[in-house]
Amino acid sequence: MTQLLRRALLLALGLYLFLPILASLAYSVATSWTALLPEGYTLKHWANLLENQRFWLSLGRTALLSFSVVALSIFFLVPTLFVVRMYYPNVAGVLEFLTLWPFVFPGVILAVGLISLYSGPPLQLAQTPFLLIAAVTVISLPYAYRAVDNAFAAADIKTLAEAARSLGADDAKTLAWVILPTVLPGVLSGGVLAFSAAFGEFALTQLLIGTLWETLPVYQVQLARTDGNGSAAITVLSFLAAWGLGFWALSLRKDAKVSVI
Amino acid sequence: MSLGLRWASVGIALLFVLFLLLFEVLPGLLLVRVFWNDGQLSLASWAEATRPLFQRALRNSLELAFISALQGAVLGTLTAWALWSSANPLVKRFTTGLSAVAANFAGPPLAFAFIVLLGGNGFLNLILKGLGLPTVDIYSKEGLYWVYLYFQWPLMTVLMLPAFGAIQREWLEAARSLGSSQWGFWWRVGLPVLLPSMLGSYILLFANAFGAYATVYALTQGQRNLLPLQIGFQVGGDIGYNPVLASTLALMMALVLALSLVLYRLSRRWAARMEGV
Incomplete structure (x- = not known):
């Protein structure tokens, strides 16, 4: 009974997470799909997408x-x-507090604040990619911060630095050969997480700059109005990117712990 | 450390603080400017933001967040239990990794994936129709719950795993050898240990759904009376540009999220006591 329930739950979760991607993959190579299975298969939608400059x-x-x-x-x-x-x-x-900030001020709210602050002088940054980059950095900060901070905490850099110094290493050597290599996997993991968050970012992009500086998710929303199959191809690409980056980030960490906030 | 290295790092740290002030803290704090009009305290914008239309938006968003978090919490807790009791380390690792990755996946790709699955001519809907069963309308209120469950369920699973880790399998065996039933064990021992984490994780799921913008925007092209969408409309919509109203609504939303954060921190403190970490 317990065994059955356990298997059913894990199977259900697996189906729930994979079915939408598999359906999108099938839709992106379907000629027409009005019955249970697509009528035929084609790479036309992918070819159209890959030939599209936009x-x-x-x-x-x-x-x-x-x-x-x-x-x-x-x-x-x-x-x-x-x-x-x-x-x-x-x-x-203080740093910890600043990384909690986006929890209370998520993308939509941050966008409102940034627009009203930077629409006029002295810093007229509204509708520029620079403001978007700054904003997305703020929003993805909790992910990157946690990974890098964990790496520094695990490395115990104070002890490491003392040990290196007592062995005669100067400061530049200590940093370059002892501290940085130790925290590198954590830094890389934080970088990958930030990349993934920025790659899929939509709310800030749409509100701060929209179609003036079209990113992939914004383009997908435009494309979906006219070309569902092409949009499904972008879905597949986005899934692959997010899952690939996600598993890569996980594999860089020695502990299996997963923290969200 | 040589002074050069140390002060260069301090310099960058100060630059970082300045960056955060400019692009994180001030944009949030200065939202309260909407309560000043010509140097005087004014609640006019608050009156505008509490019109029936926006009251309904707030209520709809709260309802969406409450229910979607509840669905994710129930399924996620059960799934975390399934992983806890599973003897197969490979299944455990794979499912944990998968959940951690899927929990962060949202936005247009997710919305369009569900339209392919459960839209008017969606693949699953065609199956349901063929079997003579009722179909799912992905654009309806219930439809949104199906989409949000995609990240809520794995998020809860990942959040609850550490809490289950505090329960030793030997406890269950000991309780059973003393004559307790499986249910008796979970009711008297398991639940009290897990409850604080369940509450804290529920709050995170709630905030996650409450602040979500991208997924529902892509799914409905913004045609839904929810608080984040209303805010978006006021700054970049077709209706017009009303930054004061947008800021007031944003403050309303931030208030709910701030309260969630306080409750979350309290529940974490409680959880630390119960789980002995």
Whole structure:
């Protein structure tokens, strides 16, 4: 009885998570689908999509956005967490507080605040990709922060630094050869998570810049109005990207613990 | 550490704080400007934001979040139990990883995947029709619950796993050898240990659904009276640009989320006591 219930639950979850992707995959290669199974199969929809310049441009913008967010996150987080862990552990609480902020001010609310703040001088950033990059960095911060912070916590860098120094390493050597290699998997994992969050971001993009700087999810919403099969192909690509990045990030962590907030 | 390295890092940290002030904290805090009009306190925008239309939007969003979180919580807790009691480490690891990844998947791709599955000519609806069963209308209120369940269910599963980890399998065996039934064990021992985590996770699921914008926007092209969609309309919709109203509605939403966060922190403290971590 227990055994049966357990199997049924896990099977149901598996079906629930895979069925939508499989259906989209089938729809993206179907000629016409009005009965139980598609009438025939074709690669026409994929070919159309891959020949479409708008698709490539939106994918390029999404990649640019995601890489910028990762670069900015790592540029800020690694030195900050390094000095906080090493010299100023008292201010760790402030950082923690700042990473909880997007919980109370999610994408929609942040967009409203940013628009009213940056629509005029002195900083007229509204409707520019720069504001979008900054905003998406803020929203994906909790993911990246947690991964990088866990890496620093697990490494116990203070002890590591003392050990390296007592062995005669100077500071630059300690940082380059001892501390950075130890926290690298965690930093990479945080980067991958931030990339994934930025890749799928829609609310901020649509509200801050919309079709002026079309990213992949915004393009998909436009495309879905006229070409359901092409939109299904983008669904498949998005799933592959999110799942691939997600499993990659998980595999970079030594502990199997999964934290959300 | 040499001073150069240390102060360069401090410099970047300060830059980071400035960045967060400009693009995270101030945009949130300055929303309260809507209560000032010509240097005077004014509640005019609050009156506008509590019109029946927006009251209904708030109520609809609360209802959606309550119910969608409840569905995810029930299924996710049961699934976490199934993983806890499963003896197969491979199944455990795969399902945990899958859930962690799926819990973060939302937005247009998810909405369109469900339209392919449960839209007017959706694949599952065709099967249901063929079997003479009632079909699902993905664009209806109930339809949205099906879509949200896609991330709520795995999210709850992932959130509840650590709590189940606090329950030792030997306890169950000990209780059974003392004559307790399986149900008796879960009722008297399991539930009290799990309850704080269940509550905390439920609150996260609630906030997750309450603030969600992308998925429901893509599914209905924004044609639904929910608070996040109304806010979006006021800043970028076809109806017009009304930043004051948008800010007031955003504050209303932030208030609900802030309350959720406080309750979540309290439940975490309670959970730490119960689970002994």
